[in-house]
Amino acid sequence: MTGAAMQLPVILLPGIITPADITYRYLLPQFEGPATVIARDLAIYANGAPPSDYSLDTEVDAILNAVDEAGFERFHIGGFSGGGAISAAFAARHPHRLASLALMEPAWFGNEDQSEDEIAVREAVEATESLPYAGMLAAFAQLNVADDVEIPAPPAGDPPDWMEHRPAGIFALGPACRDHTLDLGALRSLNAPALYIRGGRSNPAMYLRMQERAARLFSDFTVEIFEDRHHFDPPHRSEPERTAELLLSFWERAEARLPA
Structure with missing residues (x-):
């Protein structure tokens, strides 16, 4: 691992399906010692089923309350998939934190x-929301990866207990994103580095295009591509050592920029 222990905490958010401790189970052990990393579950499931008035602001407010209660004045934030969307929304609302x-x-x-x-991919993703859950999930998954990627079938047997409210969560996140206005001016003014990680086998019409839009916004922007990975075989699961080295180096560089 890299040099001295970091001073600031890190909040990592999972996607809309898998809980944080499972999402980052291979990554978190890599940080023991150098960093205080908190893998935080999404607020959408705080009371079981998603609330009827769920929005990205629900998540932003929950993060803000949590870091305020913990006494974190400034911190690092990162997220995968839905957690990445929420991280961007938080950055736009509270860039100074x-x-x-x-x-x-x-x-x-x-x-x-x-x-x-x-836009075409986004419209195709939205169209999957009218399908029954099993059909929606299969169609949605294929839209997230390159055309030549075969996604394995889900494991046989009964789903884990935590899956109970995940279908409703998936159906709630899409409209929440579409209804949210991301303050691009606030992101342009972000006085902190931004890192974008993607798999080389993910759908470029989604993840490369978002990378290109992000590159036009952030003044300090780094991209890392894991050529053999895709959205359902992500770097934090399949290459945790490389991912941890990358993140630790990025966080340490970010802290070196902070005022003394």
């Missing part, structure tokens, strides 16, 4: 300035 922003194939990065191919 962040030491850095890490986006790991965010599910969404605002509704502005999308290219034609990204």
Whole structure:
């Protein structure tokens, strides 16, 4: 691992399906010692089923309350998929609280300035929401990866207990993203580095296009591509050592930029 222990805490958010401790179970042990990393579950499931008035602000407010209660004045934030979308929304609402922003194939990065191919994929994703859950999940999954990627069938047997409210969560997140206005001006003014991680086998019409839009916004922007990975075989699961080295180096560089 890299040099001295970091001073600021890190909040990592999972996607909309898998809980944080499972999402990052291979990554978190890599941080023991150098960093205080908190893998935080999404607020959408805080009371079981998603609330009827769920929005990205629900998540932003929950993060703000948690870090205020913990006494974290400034911290690093990062997230995968839905957690990446929420991280971007938090950065736009509270940029002064962040030491850095890490986006790991965010599910969404605002509704502005999308290219034609990204719009087409977004419309196809929205169309899956009218399907029964099993059909929706299969169609949605295929839209997230490159055309030549075969996604394995789900494991046989009964789903784990935590899956109970996940279908409703998936159906709630899409509209929440579409209804949210990402403050691009606030992101442009972010006085902290941003990192974008994507898999080379993920759908470029989604994840490359979001990368390109992010690159036009952030003044300090780094991209890391894991060529053999995709959205359902992500770097934090399949290459945790490399991912941890990358994140630790990024966070340490971010802290070196902070005022003394």
